[in-house]
Amino acid sequence: MRAAGQATRDRILAAAKAEFAEYGTAGARINRIATAAQASKDRLYAYFPGKSELYAAVTEQWTAQTTAETALRADDLPGYVGRLFDHFRAHPENARLQAWADLEPADERGAQVLRRTVDLKLAEIERGQHAGSVTTDIAAPTLLRMLTELARSTAVHSGRGPARRIAEQRAAVVLAARRLVEPAA
Template identity: 65%
Template structure:
């Protein structure tokens, strides 16, 4: 792909991410995405065959970026929650995309495959932590991952809405402490 083509594709992905974060997949409009990307609908469809294909590309980019930046390790699940909180503060569209994914429950097989790949690695890591006695066995790994993700996302969303009423560092510290208590195998 030539440099101009690559730049157009990237503009489309940026515009699509913003559109999906704002409206979800159901509410997203290809016309708005194309206009925001300064590309024609025909050009958009030359890169992405359908809205589902475009959403899949955005999901892959978002999931890979979030995973690379937040790295879940069984020995440090509270640290993961803190990194995820920081990530959602820096990239609020990623938090909104996660929320839309939870709400819409789409059946886009390619996007679901991306999410399953990311979740499978996290489940494996939590299972390892449970086997090693680092993580409570009171919860199924997927349940624990969902709870930790929701804690980070909700805390980040409220931190950005509070208009400085709460210290973000204090909120982050409280979040990490809550995660530590949640995952600790020593709770009785």
């Protein structure tokens, strides 16, 4: 793809990410995305045949970014929650996209992207459960949802307070995650 074409595609993805973060998939509008991207609807459709393909591309992008920056490892689930807290503080739009993904059923394209991301994380949690370093009292899917929501909701509601208060909240989230994943004695 030529540089100008890549720049247009990148603008469309950035505008779509902001739109999906604000309105979810049902409320997102192609007209607003095209306008925000300074592209015509025809140009947008040249890159993405429909809203579901655009949502899948945005989902691929934000899940890849989140995964790369947070690195879930079975031997450090509390650290993962801390990194996820930091990520959601730095990228509140990703926290909103995560919330929308939980609220709205994705179409098959978006669901496949989410499933690939979640399956890798579940496999890592299950590896820790089999190794005895992660509790088996909570099923891996439930544990992943609890850890993700713990980080997301606390990060979103931590506000713009003093750094000391945010650090205390982060430490509390990590402590809660440690207690949550610890195997029974």
